[in-house]
Amino acid sequence: MSGNIDQDELNFHKLLNALAGLCQYELDDTIISIYDLTLQKSRAYSYAKLCEAIEKIIVERNSRDPFPSVKQIAEIASGGRLKQKEVAVDVANTIVAYIGSKGYTWPQVSDTFQCDLRKALGEIGHYVVLKYGGWVKLCQDANKSDLTTFKAQLRDSALSVQAHIEKNGYLLLPRQEKIGVSDKIKGLVKNSLKSLKSMR
Numbered sequence: 001m002s003g004n005i006d007q008d009e010l011n012f013h014k015l016l017n018a019l020a021g022l023c024q025y026e027l028d029d030t031i032i033s034i035y036d037l038t039l040q041k042s043r044a045y046s047y048a049k050l051c052e053a054i055e056k057i058i059v060e061r062n063s064r065d066p067f068p069s070v071k072q073i074a075e076i077a078s079g080g081r082l083k084q085k086e087v088a089v090d091v092a093n094t095i096v097a098y099i100g101s102k103g104y105t106w107p108q109v110s111d112t113f114q115c116d117l118r119k120a121l122g123e124i125g126h127y128v129v130l131k132y133g134g135w136v137k138l139c140q141d142a143n144k145s146d147l148t149t150f151k152a153q154l155r156d157s158a159l160s161v162q163a164h165i166e167k168n169g170y171l172l173l174p175r176q177e178k179i180g181v182s183d184k185i186k187g188l189v190k191n192s193l194k195s196l197k198s199m200r
Contacts, residue, residue, distance in 0.1 A: 008047035008048050008051060011047070011051050012036075012047045012050050012051050013036075015054040015055065015058070016032060017032075018058065019054055019058055019067065019068075020067055022058065022061070023065065023066060024119075025066070025067035035070055035073070038070045039070060039074060039077075050073065050077050053074075053076040054073065057072075057073070057076065062123060064115075064118045064119050064122075065123075066120070066122055084163075085159065087158065088162065091121070091125045092151045092152075092154035092158060093151070094121055094122075094125055095121060095138070095154055096142070096147070096150070096151060096154070099138065099142050103139060104135070104136045104140065107135055107136065114126075117129065124158055124161050124162065127161050128157045128158050131157060131161070132154075132157065
């Protein structure tokens, strides 16, 4: 980027690039300028404050968290958090957008579908899909439903997920996936016991 730039602004750009690398997000000068201008438009956030926000995101993020929006950075910079309803609406909109762009065949054309899904939708969005019954069922129902009603269902599901996290501090996988993992573990245990018996 060109022009005069102070140290705090330079640090902000460096931290933004570092976060993009962690999120495996392609960040160019144009996107940096958009984030820069939008966050600085009201002069409500100093570069020092924005640096603190990015550092907080880097420290507290999960490995699969997507690159944060301008709004998310602004909320953290102001010392607040996105309201649960806003997060839920964002999750619903993101899921619907990916239904439109990827379609029900996404699991068939991607060997890393679950990882891709989690990366695209975040932990809450990914859990909402699993809770619903999976990506294919979600896409099928989306085609049969009124869009406004369907988004409202996804939003409510995301709200319930957030409420569960707030109350319990963790998420349980939907029953069918949990059973699948458990069966694999049982299989490994049985095989290990057989091996031990054969050695005696």
